[in-house]
Amino acid sequence: MIRPARNHPGFWAFVAHRVSGVALALFLPLHFLVLGLALESGDALDRMLAVADRPVFKIAEWGLVVLLTVHLCAGLRVMALEFLPWRDTRKGLIGIGAAIALLVGALFMLRAG
């Protein structure tokens, strides 16, 4: 349920930060395992990358790139609010972060497409 008291940009920035953070933390071990395949041989890694070339995985990869950007931007917002001498809530930062995430997502789609 979306409580009215939560419906402001700062809360949504927090949700985006948290969801992307958890998703990335879960993905990280898998990412490391796949790269570790190269330890055995370039072939094994290639086989994985071939699997990863299917559309489903392309979308998943795209999701991860977007999540990484979202987490980066949301984290920079938090640190800006914590460490820079600003007293207002700087909602513009959230908009900039969202725009950057969209841009990176679109670029990835275009190039990987």
Added chain:
Amino acid sequence: MTPVVLYLAQRLTALILAPLVIAHLVLILIAVEGGLTAAEILNRTQGSVGWGLFYGLFVAAAAVHAPIGLRNVIHEHTRWTGRSLDGAMLVLAVLLAGLGARAVLAVVGTP
């Protein structure tokens, strides 16, 4: 570890990670053109001290950053808290560092 120490570790690793993530993202956007191959990745990374340091630092910072974040999430959204949670997060940190180190060796090491 006290909350201040964890907080400092979280923010310090975030400061380290931010530029690394930006570089990583730029690299992804450049490399993804036309699909990825192992040769492409390995040619760039194998035997390179620079990339070894880059990814090594990346892994080390992420291995600290992720468990601290997860610990907060679990503490706030589940009943799990206290020493057993701290222990589990320590294990996760070691696991991430280990797997990450293996991955770095895999892509940077020369066969």
Added chain:
Amino acid sequence: MTTATDSEGGTLAVEIWRGKDAGQFETYTVPQRANQTVLDVVTWIQRHAEPALAYRFACRVGVCGSCAMTVNGKPRWTCRTHVSKVAGEGALRIEPLRNLPRLKDLAVDMTPFFEKWQRAQGRFTPTRTRNDPLTTVSPQSAGRKAADAGIECINCAVCYSACDVVGWDDGYLGPAALNRAWTLVNDERDGDRAGVLKAASSGGGCHSCHTHGSCVEHCPVGINPTAGIAGLKRWSIVELLGGKLP
């Protein structure tokens, strides 16, 4: 109520929570008046429709901090909230504050809120007696300015009720107590500023805040607890590096 004119002559449909944790909403029809506040509405219901209705207020002018309730989903000081501002279609839903134990109807138990205030060492530690001269604090000093920004808190617990971390983590001290700690840390007359910082940095202290700003969003007197908590975080790092915090 004084000469409230029946400007619209209409009525409001007001749902009010009756009971404790188990209970239900009762709907009352209340005449609409010009410049009516939410507290006026609750008082009208208690006087004309439901004498047993439990709620709190004292000053009615936004000073005492006792009248906070959840109005159409948001925590608000009801004595200074005009119905016209919050009742979209002439409908109001009034509940007790979130994040505090319910007592009856619209009254909550404020004990945890004030206990955490104490746990954050949100109290002044004097260093002088009545026989000493007054300390002069320069209004231009950075500390005085920082304290000024947070000092007008009326202890209404609106921020405490709006904060999600308070709802998720029983131990979290919450925005109001930490904001008070921040004003003390900046008060050069306080005799135990290190103690305040230590209390505010212990488990459930300032580092548990995630900078959502729900507290800032809802504080009726315009205080920014998030900024004060960020100040505590920065200060805690300085103290940690200086070896004064474990």
